Amino acid sequence: MPAFVKIKALFDTLSLNEQKLASHILDSPEVIRDFSSQRLANEAKVSQSSVVKFTQKLGYKGYPAFKLAVIDALNNDDFNTHPDDKITLNDDIDQLGEKLHQNKISVLNETKNINEANSIAQAMALLDQANRILICGLGGSALVGKDFSYKLQKIGKASISELDIHAQLASIASYGEDDVIFVISESGTTRELKEICNQATGNGCKIISLTQFAENPVSLQADVNLYSVAEKDSIRLSSILARTSQQYVIDMIFIALTQTSPEKRQYLEKINAIMETIKNL
Numbered sequence: 001m002p003a004f005v006k007i008k009a010l011f012d013t014l015s016l017n018e019q020k021l022a023s024h025i026l027d028s029p030e031v032i033r034d035f036s037s038q039r040l041a042n043e044a045k046v047s048q049s050s051v052v053k054f055t056q057k058l059g060y061k062g063y064p065a066f067k068l069a070v071i072d073a074l075n076n077d078d079f080n081t082h083p084d085d086k087i088t089l090n091d092d093i094d095q096l097g098e099k100l101h102q103n104k105i106s107v108l109n110e111t112k113n114i115n116e117a118n119s120i121a122q123a124m125a126l127l128d129q130a131n132r133i134l135i136c137g138l139g140g141s142a143l144v145g146k147d148f149s150y151k152l153q154k155i156g157k158a159s160i161s162e163l164d165i166h167a168q169l170a171s172i173a174s175y176g177e178d179d180v181i182f183v184i185s186e187s188g189t190t191r192e193l194k195e196i197c198n199q200a201t202g203n204g205c206k207i208i209s210l211t212q213f214a215e216n217p218v219s220l221q222a223d224v225n226l227y228s229v230a231e232k233d234s235i236r237l238s239s240i241l242a243r244t245s246q247q248y249v250i251d252m253i254f255i256a257l258t259q260t261s262p263e264k265r266q267y268l269e270k271i272n273a274i275m276e277t278i279k280n281l
Contacts, residue, residue, distance in 0.1 A: 002076070003069040004029065005113045006058050009213035009229055017046040018054045025070070032070045037063040104244050110229045111245040114213050115252075122224045123208050124257055127157065130180035130206070135161040136168045136196045137184035140243050145184050148250040154271045155257060155264035165192045172196060177204040185209070186228065186242045188216030197221040210249055 007022050014022055024044040025032060032040070040063075041048045055066035087099050127133060133152060135145035142163045149161035162168045169192075172181065181200040185193045188211030200207050201221055209222035212229070219225045228245035258264050 001116070002073045002113050003058070003066065004073050005110050005229075006213075008110065009114055009227070010058065012212075013214040014054070014057070015050075017044075017050040018057065020044045020046055021051060021054045029070060029074060032067055033074070035067075100240075103241060107229055107241045107245050108248055111227070111248050114227045114229060115249060119224055119226055120252060120256065123226060124253060124260070126180050126206050126208060126224060127152070127182075127253070128257065128261070131158070131178035132175060133157055133159040133180050133182060134168070134171055134175055135159060135182045135184065136172075136193060137161075138165060138190055138192060140239055141184040141186060141246065144243055144246045144250060145182070147247070148182070148184075148254070151250070151254040154268050155254075155261075156267040165196075168196060169199065172199045172203065172205070175200065175203055175205050180206045180208060182208045183210070183218050183222070184246055185211050185216075185218050186239075186246075188212055188214070188218040190218075193218055210246060 004026065007026060011019060011022055021040070021044045024040070031043075035043070037051045038048050041051045044051075051063055055061075055063050058066065060066040060069060087096055087103075091099065133149075135149050136142075137145040142161070145161040146163065149159045152159035160171065162171060175181065181196065183193055183196060188209065194217045197207060197209075197218055198221070206224075207222040208224045208226065209219045210226045210228055211219050213227040226249050228242060228249060258268060
C-alpha cells in the first residue's frame with residue numbers, strides 16, 4: 001500500500017505531533033528524499049522519537065524503511081492529491097463538476113490501493129460459503145448495504161439488509177456459525193453497530209467489516225477487514241465520497257464473485273431474462 005495512502009487514511013487517528021509530521025510530509029513530500037529523521041523532526045518541530053513512532057504506526061520498521069516507501073511512491077506517481085479541487089461557494093457548474101470528478105477519481109484510486117487483494121479474496125470466500133448474509137449499516141451506509149444485498153440476491157445468495165437498526169438487531173438473533181454479518185460503517189465507531197458486532201460474535205457468526213483504515217471497535221471484532229476512504233476536509237463532500245468508496249468495494253466483490261462461479265452467472269442471466277420479459281409485457 002503506498003505510503004501517502006496510509007498517511008491520509010490514518011491521519012485522524014494520529015497524535016498531535018504525528019499529525020504535524022503527516023501534514024509536513026503531505027505538503028512537501030519531495031523533501032523526504034534528502035531529509036534525515038532528525039532533519040524531519042526539526043522541520044516539523046517535533047522530537048526525533050516522534051518520527052520513529054510515526055513511521056512504526058504506519059507499519060514500517062523505522063525511518064529508513066519509511067523513507068524508501070515514500071521515494072518509491074514518488075517514483076510511481078502514487079502521490080496524487082488535488083489541492084485546488086476543494087469545492088467552494090463561488091464555483092460555477094463547470095467548476096463544481098470538474099472538482100467533483102477529480103475528488104471521486106482520487107477517492108477511487110485510494111480505495112483501490114488501500115484494500116489488499118488477499119482481503120477481498122477472504123471476504124469473497126466467507127460470502128460464498130455463508131448460509132445466510134445480513135448486511136448492517138446506518139444512514140448512507142445502510143443504503144449502500146441495501147444495494148449490496150440486492151446484488152447478492154441476483155447471484156443466488158440469501159442476503160438481507162434492513163434500514164432500521166432495531167430490525168437488524170432482531171434479525172441477528174437467529175444468525176449463527178454458518179452465517180456472515182457484513183458491517184458497513186464509515187467511522188467504525190457507531191454505538192449501534194458495535195452492538196451488532198457484539199451480538200454476532202456471541203452467536204459465532206463470521207464478520208466482515210467495511211470501515212475507515214484504522215483500528216476501531218467494528219474492525220477489531222471482524223474476521224476480515226475491508227476499507228473505505230473519504231476526504232475529511234470537505235463537509236459537503238465527505239458523505240458523498242464515502243459512499244463512492246464503499247460502493248467501489250462492494251461492486252468489486254460482486255463482480256469478482258460472478259467471475260469465479262458459472263453457477264452465479266447463471267443466476268444473474270436468469271434474473272436479467274426475467275427483467276427483460278417484464279419489459280416486454
